[in-house]
Amino acid sequence: MGKPHSEVSGAKIMTRIKSFLNSDFVYRFRKDKVAVVSLGIVLVLVLSAVLAPLISPFDPYDLKSIDIMDSEIPPVWDENDGDERFLLGTDPQGRDMLSTILYGMRISLMIGFFAVLLQGILGVTIGLLSGYLGGKIDAFFMRLADIQLSFSTLMVAIITLAIFQAAFGAELYSKLAIFMLILVIGIAEWPQYARTVRASVLAEKHKEYVDAARVIGMSPARIMFRHIFPNTLSPILVISTIQVANAIISEAALSFLGLGMPVNQPSLGSLISSGFEYIFSGSWWITVIPSFFLVLLILSINLLGDWLRDALNPKLYKD
Amino acid sequence: MALLEVKDLEVEFPLGRITLQAIRKVSFSLEKGERLGIVGESGAGKSVAAFSILNLLSRPGRISGGEILFEGDDISKFDDRQMRSIRGNRISMIFQDPMMTLNPVLTVATQMIECLKAHRKISKKEAWDISVSKLKEVMIPSPEERMESYPHELSGGMRQRVVIAMALLTDPEIIIADEPTTALDVTIQAEIMVLMLDLCKSNNVGLILITHDLAVVSQVTERIMVMYAGRVVEEGGTKEVITNPKHPYTRGLLKALPQENTAGSRLNQIRGTMPSLNALPKGCAFNPRCDFATKECHQVVPKLEGRDGHNTACIHLEKIPSFKSELGNQ
Incomplete structure (x- = not known):
């Protein structure tokens, strides 16, 4: 008797993994040094952000562990004032910069990831519907996307967040900030996905396997999500990496403008912003070090996305 | 009463101000287990006729007249939901190019189980077992391993066998085969045709074979219908028409x-x-x-x-x- 798909044995999974490691994809990845280094950096940053509560020396959310006397201590390599307890120095409130950065990166990555997930769900659904059904539905959603794209994401976000803050007060806002940011960035950027998905659906829907699926008697929803969707995954994967980077940047920009994460729960953006006023008094590290991490993270994600785009597009094989 | 009866079928494609008549007053019928060949040059309307039976004409094509009676019901008037219960369930279709008809990113198992689950309320396990038995029926060696394969891992002949197995999954009454062997090389063509003939005979399935290969038609079908520019120009018993x-x-x-x-x-x-x-x-x-x-x-x-x-x-x-x-x- 046959084994259903779900009961695939361990040995089979091992051979799958082995064949993946031997694949062209992995081979080309290994040959590209930029991609390997980028992936390494992204992995290290993501892991340290995820494991922040375990590896960071202090808990920046724990007010008891913070001593205002420790404020504005420069990084350890400053021979005069460096304190070996604080590897990267402290911020104006006396929080350890390293811990705060790790926790901040956690929030930035979380917002980036979930905002992209929201964009993806909205965009992919709308893109599939537009592309597959066509006609009036297509025209409606695509014009909506055009209108949405004619506003910049930041403008929409600033207006929405400012109105929310004014209407419900800063206290409620600081509690809900993370959800609001995810929501706003997520909704503002769906047209990117919708357009990409729609374009690939238009190319896919005239292929015979779609006819075959219709001939089998499948419902349009099943054809869209089970048959066409998997075929549009590679462009989705590529824009997802870029979009995560974009979402993190948007969040940082909003936080820098004071509309993002509150100071007691800082993301990379609000850290940069909080240090900005001290930069002329010589406490450069409060702004520069988080900025460095932000740039490093965004750059590696983008380089990885670039590589992925080349790798998934067989027309662009270089060698 | 015939299983499938097409009466005075007319299909047209409105294109701006002009309207093209792709099928003009075509009538034919198919008994249970009968094999009918439709032949003609490219553009004679063979494929359009087949697609219109399943009401799958691509826009702007539409059926403008006539009836398609399947067990007495006019299925050309069915709505989408009713039609879906017929497509793939009671009437299946096999396309020309098996490379194109199988979804490149899904395994054979996923596609076959999907197809069964679209029509039957059965568990994954049952669907798996039915699929394996159908793969055996089309003489695919080690069917359980092939279930886990992706289409690109199979040869052309193998893929067409999978497609035929998929068409047989739900034990349909009629299979419409639109040039099923055109994309295969000659040695495989014969194998596949013999296989289809055997399967149709043993399962008592009606076959509508659309082709421009007269040799294939003469081997497989009992009746033949020759189409030219959207009309039937000659029809009759295959042997009679071929010899006379x-x-x-x-x-x-x-x-x-x-x-x-x-x-x-x-x-x-x-x-x-x-x-x-x-x-x-x-x-x-x-x-x-x-x-x-x-x-x-x-x-x-x-x-x-x-x-x-x-x-x-x-x-x-x-x-x-x-x-x-x-x-x-x-």
């Missing part, structure tokens, strides 16, 4: 077969090409290419008439010499 074709077009097709020629001589062909649908000649659509055409042919649209189920649409039947004597003269 009456319509000049059918004769042209048969004469064009290489085996009808003496070795080394120039191959026969029907002069000219199929007329475009928006510039069909008046009268009999075949008249510009016909050796027997007269003035009358430009005026009258011939009716499909004949005896003993062998019908021909030509007004000059009496004048035309028998096929054998014509071959002898060459």
Whole structure:
């Protein structure tokens, strides 16, 4: 008797993994040094952000562990004032910069990831519907996307967040900030996905396997999500990496403008912003070090996305 | 009552101000377990006829007249939901290119189980077992391993076998095969055709075979229907039509077969090409290419008439010499 798909044995999974490691994809990845280094950096940053509560020396959310006397201590390599307890120095409130950065990166990555997930769900659904059904539905959603794209994401976000803050007060806002940011960035950027998905659906829907699926008697929803969707995954994967980077940047920009994460729960953006006023008094590290991490993270994600785009597009094989 | 009966089917494609008639008054029927061949050149309307049976014409094409009776119900009037319960369940279809008809990113198992689950309320395990047994039926070696394969891991012949197995999954009454062997190489073609013939016979499935390969039709089908420019020009028992074709077009097709020629001589062909649908000649659509055409042919649209189920649409039947004597003269 046959084994259903779900009961695939361990040995089979091992051979799958082995064949993946031997694949062209992995081979080309290994040959590209930029991609390997980028992936390494992204992995290290993501892991340290995820494991922040375990590896960071202090808990920046724990007010008891913070001593205002420790404020504005420069990084350890400053021979005069460096304190070996604080590897990267402290911020104006006396929080350890390293811990705060790790926790901040956690929030930035979380917002980036979930905002992209929201964009993806909205965009992919709308893109599939537009592309597959066509006609009036297509025209409606695509014009909506055009209108949405004619506003910049930041403008929409600033207006929405400012109105929310004014209407419900800063206290409620600081509690809900993370959800609001995810929501706003997520909704503002769906047209990117919708357009990409729609374009690939238009190319896919005239292929015979779609006819075959219709001939089998499948419902349009099943054809869209089970048959066409998997075929549009590679462009989705590529824009997802870029979009995560974009979402993190948007969040940082909003936080820098004071509309993002509150100071007691800082993301990379609000850290940069909080240090900005001290930069002329010589406490450069409060702004520069988080900025460095932000740039490093965004750059590696983008380089990885670039590589992925080349790798998934067989027309662009270089060698 | 016939299992499938198509009466005076008309299909048109409205294109801006003009409307192209792709199928004109085509009628045919199919009994349970019967095998019907539809032949004709590219553009004769064979595939459109097949797609219209399943109501799957691509826009802007539409059925503008006639009836398609499946077990007495006119399925051309069915809505989408009703139609879905017929498609793939009671009438399946096999396409030309198996590379294109299988979804490149899903395994064979996923596709077959999907297909079953779209029509039956069964568990994954049952669906798996049915799929494996169907793969066995189409002689795929080690079917359980092949279930886990992706289409690109299979050879062309193997893929077409999978497609046939998928068509048989739900034990349909009719299979419509649209040039099922055209994309395969010749040795595999024969294998696949024999396999389809056996499966249709053993499962008592009706087959509508659309092809331009007369050799295939003569091996597999019991009845044959020759189409030209959207009309049926000749129909009858396969053996009768192949050995004693009456319509000049059918004769042209048969004469064009290489085996009808003496070795080394120039191959026969029907002069000219199929007329475009928006510039069909008046009268009999075949008249510009016909050796027997007269003035009358430009005026009258011939009716499909004949005896003993062998019908021909030509007004000059009496004048035309028998096929054998014509071959002898060459």
